[in-house]
Amino acid sequence: MFREDFVWGVASSAYQVEGRDPEDGAGKMIWDTFAEEGGIQDGMDAMVSCDHMHRYKDDYKLMRLLGVKAYRFSVNWARLMPEGTGAVNEKAVALYRDMIQEMKRNGITPYLTMYHWELPQVLQDRGGWLNEDIIGWFGEYAKVIAENFSDVCEYFITLNEPQCFVGLGHLHGVNAPGKKLSYEETFQIAHNALRAHGQAVINLRKYASRPIQVGYAPTCGMAYPASDSPEDIEAARQVLFSFHNPMDNWTWNVAWFSDPVFLGKYPEEGMVKFKDYLPAITEEDMRLISQPLDFMGQNIYNGYIIRAGKDGEPEFVDRTAGFPKTAAGWPVTPQCLYWGVKFLYERYQLPLYITENGMSCHDIVSKDGRVHDPNRITFLDAYLSALQKVSDDGVDVRGYFLWTFLDNFEWNKGYTERFGIVYVDFNTQKRIVKDSAYWYQKVMETNGAMLSINEKERPILFLNPVFKQMIWGGSRLGSEWPYQIPGDNTGECWAVSAHPNGDCTVKEGIYAGCTLSKLWDQHPELFGETGYDRFPLLTKIIDAKSDLSIQVHPDDAYAKMHENGSFGKTECWYILECEEDSALVIGHHAKDKQELDDMICQGRWSEFIRELPIKKGDFVQIDPGTVHAIKGGIMLLETQQNSDITYRVYDYDRLTDGKPRQLHVAQSIDVITVPAKPAKESVMEAGELPKNRMNLLISCDYYKVWKLEVTENISFEQEYPFLIMSVIEGEGLLNGQMIQKGDHFILPCGYGMVELQGDMQIIASAV
Ligand code: BGC
Numbered sequence: 001m002f003r004e005d006f007v008w009g010v011a012s013s014a015y016q017v018e019g020r021d022p023e024d025g026a027g028k029m030i031w032d033t034f035a036e037e038g039g040i041q042d043g044m045d046a047m048v049s050c051d052h053m054h055r056y057k058d059d060y061k062l063m064r065l066l067g068v069k070a071y072r073f074s075v076n077w078a079r080l081m082p083e084g085t086g087a088v089n090e091k092a093v094a095l096y097r098d099m100i101q102e103m104k105r106n107g108i109t110p111y112l113t114m115y116h117w118e119l120p121q122v123l124q125d126r127g128g129w130l131n132e133d134i135i136g137w138f139g140e141y142a143k144v145i146a147e148n149f150s151d152v153c154e155y156f157i158t159l160n161e162p163q164c165f166v167g168l169g170h171l172h173g174v175n176a177p178g179k180k181l182s183y184e185e186t187f188q189i190a191h192n193a194l195r196a197h198g199q200a201v202i203n204l205r206k207y208a209s210r211p212i213q214v215g216y217a218p219t220c221g222m223a224y225p226a227s228d229s230p231e232d233i234e235a236a237r238q239v240l241f242s243f244h245n246p247m248d249n250w251t252w253n254v255a256w257f258s259d260p261v262f263l264g265k266y267p268e269e270g271m272v273k274f275k276d277y278l279p280a281i282t283e284e285d286m287r288l289i290s291q292p293l294d295f296m297g298q299n300i301y302n303g304y305i306i307r308a309g310k311d312g313e314p315e316f317v318d319r320t321a322g323f324p325k326t327a328a329g330w331p332v333t334p335q336c337l338y339w340g341v342k343f344l345y346e347r348y349q350l351p352l353y354i355t356e357n358g359m360s361c362h363d364i365v366s367k368d369g370r371v372h373d374p375n376r377i378t379f380l381d382a383y384l385s386a387l388q389k390v391s392d393d394g395v396d397v398r399g400y401f402l403w404t405f406l407d408n409f410e411w412n413k414g415y416t417e418r419f420g421i422v423y424v425d426f427n428t429q430k431r432i433v434k435d436s437a438y439w440y441q442k443v444m445e446t447n448g449a450m451l452s453i454n455e456k457e458r459p460i461l462f463l464n465p466v467f468k469q470m471i472w473g474g475s476r477l478g479s480e481w482p483y484q485i486p487g488d489n490t491g492e493c494w495a496v497s498a499h500p501n502g503d504c505t506v507k508e509g510i511y512a513g514c515t516l517s518k519l520w521d522q523h524p525e526l527f528g529e530t531g532y533d534r535f536p537l538l539t540k541i542i543d544a545k546s547d548l549s550i551q552v553h554p555d556d557a558y559a560k561m562h563e564n565g566s567f568g569k570t571e572c573w574y575i576l577e578c579e580e581d582s583a584l585v586i587g588h589h590a591k592d593k594q595e596l597d598d599m600i601c602q603g604r605w606s607e608f609i610r611e612l613p614i615k616k617g618d619f620v621q622i623d624p625g626t627v628h629a630i631k632g633g634i635m636l637l638e639t640q641q642n643s644d645i646t647y648r649v650y651d652y653d654r655l656t657d658g659k660p661r662q663l664h665v666a667q668s669i670d671v672i673t674v675p676a677k678p679a680k681e682s683v684m685e686a687g688e689l690p691k692n693r694m695n696l697l698i699s700c701d702y703y704k705v706w707k708l709e710v711t712e713n714i715s716f717e718q719e720y721p722f723l724i725m726s727v728i729e730g731e732g733l734l735n736g737q738m739i740q741k742g743d744h745f746i747l748p749c750g751y752g753m754v755e756l757q758g759d760m761q762i763i764a765s766a767v
Pocket residue numbers: 013016160161164219299356403410411419
């Protein structure tokens with residue numbers, strides 16, 4: 001679980017949301033110029049954006065209504081100090097102070113970022129980040145921030161994502177100020193930025209009116225291991241802090257931007273790799289850069305997969321075809337909030353805040369006037385679950401700021417990417433709370449308790465049947481059913497079984513490959529409260545090419561005493577196929593125990609055996625003590641207690657390998673019920689029952705069995721400890737998955753709504 005005082009917030013930046021006002025006294029900054037020069041998609045700019053500077057009171061009210069407890073925002077340097085240094089714009093002081101106080105009136109803790117890429121244009125004109133004077137300029141800006149806001153704000157972050165403003169802004173030229181500088185220059189810029197950060201930390205603390213908390217918010221993709229093997233984990237850890245990127249992408253680097261700040265030195269590997277391009281780096285620089293911080297911020301959006309190669313060297317693993325992506329094309333990799341956070345914390349050992357995380361989606365307003373964004377919910381749930389897991393592992397995670405509250409100006413992408421949990425109509429400035437915001441509200445309210453990591457997963461358990469070859473078996477399970485059978489004498493398909501003589505495995509999903517018996521032992525939550533010490537039922541399909549022996553089963557008490565504690569065997573049959581004028585052996589003609597003894601011992605089989613006619617769709621309950629036999633040509637679905645105890649009374653004197661099969665005459669005589677249940681109570685017609693509802697065929701001490709014929713859309717709540725289903729005809733959909741004849745599955749306890757449609761017949765059972 002997350003700490004009790006975990007900080008649940010949202011994040012934004014000044015330029016992305018504020019907008020401008022001709023009267024606001026703000027200076028121009030590099031993004032204004034970049035926009036004027038056509039650097040933004042569709043020729044957009046941020047002169048209005050979310051108009052937050054005029055609407056923040058309502059925006060914070062909305063945050064309060066949605067339960068947001070903390071807001072990471074940034075101050076636009078050029079708004080506060082239009083010339084970059086010197087004069088302070090009092091209108092900006094008043095605006096930001098009022099914003100902060102308004103946040104607090106709404107119960108929202110402010111986290112102020114000093115630099116979210118908003119460099120005053122006048123400073124850019126003087127060389128910007130390339131000019132070493134920026135250390136002094138930024139220090140002065142920090143002083144102004146501390147003097148004007150530290151009485152109302154306690155948390156400060158110096159730089160946002162130096163990787164981006166150095167790399168995207170000065171190496172690739174896709175962000176303001178749109179430069180494509182040499183490697184030497186970009187290393188100088190990075191070094192200046194880190195020194196400016198250090199100077200800001202000093203001045204923030206020095207000029208603050210009270211003790212404050214200061215942090216830093218770098219970013220990067222996070223390496224995560226392909227598996228949980230120690231080798232893969234070590235390989236991922238190595239790569240995360242290494243220098244694998246080609247030179248023209250060098251700024252995507254964790255260690256270069258974090259080791260100096262948190263560890264006081266540039267990483268050795270980088271010093272070697274970059275030696276030709278580095279500026280002079282002094283010990284004094286390093287002291288300045290590594291000012292003690294109170295926390296480490298990290299903006300984490302995604303990661304890449306690493307494994308240990310055969311030679312032990314780390315390898316990059318390709319993402320599989322169809323790997324999930326956000327609307328911005330970023331991979332969806334929740335593992336980065338587990339492994340990335342773990343690796344960072346191990347190395348830097350500071351309390352950590354996720355200062356940004358979120359996704360852009362193709363959000364649209366639906367006809368109901370709302371914005372449904374299930375993908376964002378799925379994304380956030382997975383990422384936050386990973387974050388909880390790492391916090392459970394002991395990493396000191398203090399807070400999470402979702403990027404972002406309002407859809408806003410996404411830098412060079414203009415308004416084409418919507419990252420918000422609140423939709424903004426940029427033509428009318430109307431805000432519409434997206435589904436994800438309501439969801440995040442619950443997450444915040446419950447301190448993460450409602451995340452899926454805290455729920456036991458309850459997937460549909462599709463099973464792999466086990467096949468049994470029998471002397472009387474046939475080949476229809478292979479020809480008429482979609483199974484790979486072991487031979488043309490396959491008599492039984494153990495479709496849902498946890499019996500040691502044929503334990504089914506789960507076909508797919510998180511429990512794939514697990515036997516049903518193991519699942520029963522290890523995940524009792526899937527099977528509800530039944531009181532049984534083992535999985536109680538067994539579902540089989542039987543294909544009898546020739547007659548089965550005449551047999552009888554014991555009840556629980558008899559089996560327990562004589563068969564090593566086994567269950568007795570009560571079973572029932574739904575007739576799937578049979579020839580015309582077919583019959584089953586059900587019951588016998590002996591009137592009393594004496595006659596039973598005589599008939600069996602004297603082999604008066606034709607007098608003894610009672611045959612009853614049956615047809616496709618008939619249903620027969622075989623209680624313990626019932627003499628019975630399946631005849632050749634019949635296929636049926638059997639639901640029974642989880643037992644394999646059968647007493648053979650008579651086998652038509654057949655020989656297998658020259659010998660008769662073993663009989664169990666004494667036990668049979670012990671357990672056979674005399675007289676037998678009357679013939680008319682023994683077979684029930686179940687071929688034509690009302691459609692689209694569960695028709696109860698039997699309810700006895702051991703199971704309930706239903707027949708369900710689906711021809712329309714139907715839905716019902718799964719309210720049994722667990723519900724077994726076998727599709728015996730046709731095909732359809734079950735909660736978004738196609739199912740068809742031959743599928744057998746279990747809907748676990750608490751599964752919820754079951755939605756079925758199609759054209760199919762199902763036999764269901766439960767205890
Ligand atoms: C930045 C934000 C940006 C977000 C989504 C981060 O790199 O700090 O300003 O909007 O990612 O691209």
